[in-house]
Amino acid sequence: MDLRSVIALFALITAQCARASPPNFVLLFADDLGYGDLGCFGHPSSLTPNLDRLAARGLRFTDFYVTSSVCSPSRAALLTGRYQTRSGIYPGVLYPGSKGGLPLNETTVAEVLKSKGYATAIMGKWHLGVGLNGTYLPTRQGFDSYLGIPYSHDQGPCQNLTCFPPDVKCYGFCDQGVVTVPLMFNENIKQQPADFLQLEKAYSEFASQFISVAVQNKHPFFLYYPSHHTHYPQYAGADYAGKSPRGPFGDSLMEFDGTVGKILQTLEETGVINNTLIFFTGDNGPELMRKSRGGNAGLMKCGKGTTYEGGMREPAIAYWPGSIQPGVTRALASSLDILPTFAKLAGAALPDVQLDGVDMTNILLNHGPSERQAIFYYPTNPSEKYSVFAVRWTNFKAHYYTQGAIHSQSTPDSNCSSLPLLHHDPPLLYNLEADPSEYYNLNSAEWDSVLKQIQAVKEHFEASMVFGESEIAKGRDSALEPCCIPNCTPKPECCHCTSAL
Numbered sequence: 001m002d003l004r005s006v007i008a009l010f011a012l013i014t015a016q017c018a019r020a021s022p023p024n025f026v027l028l029f030a031d032d033l034g035y036g037d038l039g040c041f042g043h044p045s046s047l048t049p050n051l052d053r054l055a056a057r058g059l060r061f062t063d064f065y066v067t068s069s070v071c072s073p074s075r076a077a078l079l080t081g082r083y084q085t086r087s088g089i090y091p092g093v094l095y096p097g098s099k100g101g102l103p104l105n106e107t108t109v110a111e112v113l114k115s116k117g118y119a120t121a122i123m124g125k126w127h128l129g130v131g132l133n134g135t136y137l138p139t140r141q142g143f144d145s146y147l148g149i150p151y152s153h154d155q156g157p158c159q160n161l162t163c164f165p166p167d168v169k170c171y172g173f174c175d176q177g178v179v180t181v182p183l184m185f186n187e188n189i190k191q192q193p194a195d196f197l198q199l200e201k202a203y204s205e206f207a208s209q210f211i212s213v214a215v216q217n218k219h220p221f222f223l224y225y226p227s228h229h230t231h232y233p234q235y236a237g238a239d240y241a242g243k244s245p246r247g248p249f250g251d252s253l254m255e256f257d258g259t260v261g262k263i264l265q266t267l268e269e270t271g272v273i274n275n276t277l278i279f280f281t282g283d284n285g286p287e288l289m290r291k292s293r294g295g296n297a298g299l300m301k302c303g304k305g306t307t308y309e310g311g312m313r314e315p316a317i318a319y320w321p322g323s324i325q326p327g328v329t330r331a332l333a334s335s336l337d338i339l340p341t342f343a344k345l346a347g348a349a350l351p352d353v354q355l356d357g358v359d360m361t362n363i364l365l366n367h368g369p370s371e372r373q374a375i376f377y378y379p380t381n382p383s384e385k386y387s388v389f390a391v392r393w394t395n396f397k398a399h400y401y402t403q404g405a406i407h408s409q410s411t412p413d414s415n416c417s418s419l420p421l422l423h424h425d426p427p428l429l430y431n432l433e434a435d436p437s438e439y440y441n442l443n444s445a446e447w448d449s450v451l452k453q454i455q456a457v458k459e460h461f462e463a464s465m466v467f468g469e470s471e472i473a474k475g476r477d478s479a480l481e482p483c484c485i486p487n488c489t490p491k492p493e494c495c496h497c498t499s500a501l
């Protein structure tokens with residue numbers, strides 16, 4: 001072989017290796033963020049330049065759904081590719097002293113990727129359980145390392161905590177009678193209460209460190225960043241406080257966007273940006289009861305706590321330069337589809353369980369159609385008796401039951417706040433493509449064949465559903481609340497440790 005053919009052969013092998021090396025994944029998950037909250041989804045005064053850049057140079061989803069309109073169940077489904085009803089993360093959400101958590105025999109996307117040698121890390125809000133001696137922490141579910149508050153940052157008294165510099169106290173009181181929110185590193189408490197003003201900076205540094213080390217060690221990596229932003233109470237450090245025209249919510253969103261920018265910068269500096277798939281979405285719709293301090297569902301009806309579109313349809317963006325062409329997709333997709341998609345791209349085997357997610361790679365890589373035809377909307381307190389409240393099949397959505405929610409109180413639409421459960425027989429039927437705001441119920445006689453089809457899809461789904469034992473119904477024990485001085489008294493006040501990050 002002459003030198004030229006050796007070089008050509010070498011170039012060929014290098015190119016094939018480059019293609020064959022599995023991509024890195026960064027999964028960004030905002031909190032209580034509505035369909036209408038980002039600049040690139042139409043909000044006039046949100047400043048989200050980094051997310052807007054991902055949307056402009058990546059694929060923006062218009063029809064992306066989560067599986068629940070509250071935190072814990074939505075996160076369980078995201079990480080397992082299975083409805084929360086299977087894993088038992090219902091009704092409602094987990095609390096600091098919850099006895100249960102995401103069962104350890106559930107396979108998370110981190111565990112799937114670890115089987116292919118991925119380095120894995122999570123920073124931010126876990127909210128899938130703490131339990132006795134950290135039984136349910138992310139380090140027990142496939143994540144090599146963790147920095148964050150293991151549940152919502154309003155699940156502890158916040159009236160004395162600082163949310164904006166120099167010392168603006170958090171708005172409201174948050175949950176009383178429990179420990180203040182801890183900041184954990186792996187399974188240890190680093191600070192209690194967590195210092196909100198320094199938190200995002202700590203996350204950016206953690207991300208940068210994690211990515212740099214993985215790249216140095218030539219490991220593919222998975223970084224999961226479920227942010228506390230933009231959940232109540234909003235907070236922001238000195239770099240973002242007062243910087244957004246939208247007020248506290250806007251500052252909090254802008255700080256999240258800033259962390260996204262810093263992650264992008266690290267990916268660029270370490271030279272892996274073109275081999276990294278970044279996926280962004282949020283856990284559920286906006287908490288409208290917070291009024292202008294809550295999010296905005298845009299033209300979607302109602303918000304958090306409901307099975308209307310505003311509760312469960314979320315902004316979503318996929319970005320992977322060179323592999324995902326820029327554009328907009330109307331393909332139907334769900335947070336359930338993340339696990340099968342990442343597994344496919346990593347060449348990892350799917351867990352041997354009943355999955356509800358489908359592979360989205362055809363949408364991502366070819367702007368192709370979805371394998372998914374339906375979305376099922378469980379209420380926040382799912383039961384076998386009532387089953388799913390609504391079904392979307394193609395562009396039609398049928399509501400069998402509707403109910404407003406305390407989380408969605410405050411808008412002029414009384415359907416969002418009215419609490420009695422309404423049964424609809426025949427179901428209310430909306431064409432979401434013609435009427436995304438669910439304003440105009442179609443005449444059921446005229447659309448009988450569509451309703452029959454939806455009913456068949458619903459029954460088929462229900463036949464596959466086996467409810468797992470409720471983890472949340474296992475109850476709480478205040479002795480399980482994370483405390484930095486385990487045996488101190490009197491609790492919860494004595495659980496107080498200040499240390500620099």
Ligand SMILES: *[C@@H]1O[C@H](CO)[C@@H](O)[C@H](O)[C@H]1NC(C)=O
Pocket residue numbers: 103105106107353468
């Ligand atoms: C996990 O274990 C529980 C209790 O034994 C069982 O009911 C459930 O089906 C298991 N889940 C999976 C995903 O294997």
Ligand SMILES: *[C@@H]1O[C@H](CO)[C@@H](O)[C@H](O)[C@H]1NC(C)=O
Pocket residue numbers: 132133
């Ligand atoms: C929990 O951890 C404590 C302190 O390390 C230990 O004394 C106790 O035995 C552990 N409990 C269980 C059930 O593992």
Ligand SMILES: *[C@@H]1O[C@H](CO)[C@@H](O)[C@H](O)[C@H]1NC(C)=O
Pocket residue numbers: 157159160
């Ligand atoms: C907040 O501070 C006030 C005044 O110092 C104090 O009385 C109160 O106990 C504190 N509350 C909490 C939950 O820390």
Ligand SMILES: *[C@@H]1O[C@H](CO)[C@@H](O)[C@H](O)[C@H]1NC(C)=O
Pocket residue numbers: 268271272273274321322
């Ligand atoms: C990523 O790909 C783009 C377009 O091909 C190229 O301009 C850029 O230099 C690449 N970046 C890295 C870090 O490889």
Ligand SMILES: *[C@@H]1O[C@H](CO)[C@@H](O)[C@H](O)[C@H]1NC(C)=O
Pocket residue numbers: 399402403414415422428
């Ligand atoms: C909204 O409220 C009105 C008035 O109570 C009721 O007639 C209608 O059925 C409700 N719509 C939905 C979708 O719940």
